[in-house]
Amino acid sequence: MSKHRICLWYDRDAEAAARFYASVFPDSRVEGVHRAPSDFPDGKAGDALVVDFVVAGIPCIGLNGGPRFKHTEAFSFQIATEDQAETDRYWDAIVGNGGEESACGWCRDKWGISWQITPRVLTEAMAAGGEVAKRAFEAMMPMRKIDVAVIEAAVRG
Template identity: 40%
Template sequence: MKSIVPCLWFDGRAEEALNFYLSTFPNAKLIEASRYGDTGPGNRGELLLARFTLNGQEFSILNGGSQQPFSQAVSMYLYCDDQAEVDAIWDKLSSDGGQEQPCGWVVDRYGFSWQVIPVGFVEMVTDKDPVKAGRAMQAMMKMKKLDLPTLRKAFEGK
């Protein structure tokens, strides 16, 4: 097996979503795109399928018709380098109809779920000291967008 590539299935808005993701994420790159011809089922010239990368992770996006709605049961974790990156990505994903959710999750305007995590958070909640890990987890449970300085203070008992 060469790789596993998540495919995001859309019903008519794939190109709009593709452009949004390419403009939202640093290091995003379009690999290739194909369009419907005369045989449909989409309109001639409409995006059929595209492959792209977000920070090196390959995705595909499909204008497949009869979309099955996205579910929060499947999401992408975004491990951000620092709080500034968390803030920037969060603001873009939650804009124009995106919905902020508890515990660092955000549902973008297309209904896809992302969990925006600052580097260091997972290490806190999986720390061998259950008291410290528990304090970090309790702090996170009160947040929508994760705030690394606040999480760190809770972890350290301050």
């Protein structure tokens, strides 16, 4: 187990979320489910309390802490993609499993976690700066899911 992990607060579905992420993203897996030894304010003895998992190589803990805290876009996973097919696969998995689209390559899964599904061509264009970055940025702004061909065309000018 990794010494450092990101803790994600879930109402009660940390195990389902972790299993979903493991089914969608490479280098992802559920490492352990720890059950409550006794009743607690938002659950019963035997309920999944803490789930150890890895998402795209990032060690995480899912805590089933009840409805007190909600996720916001202030935290998101950014997944770099190589092409439109990979972008579509991740986007469609998240949105098609009860999630929702947002803007500029962002979407949210059904548990409220935000994801940036970001083709490398966009990241590289932004890093290039100048007119290339400006054209790519302006092409991206009206998008929900990133259209790789449109970004590539913007990069070419």
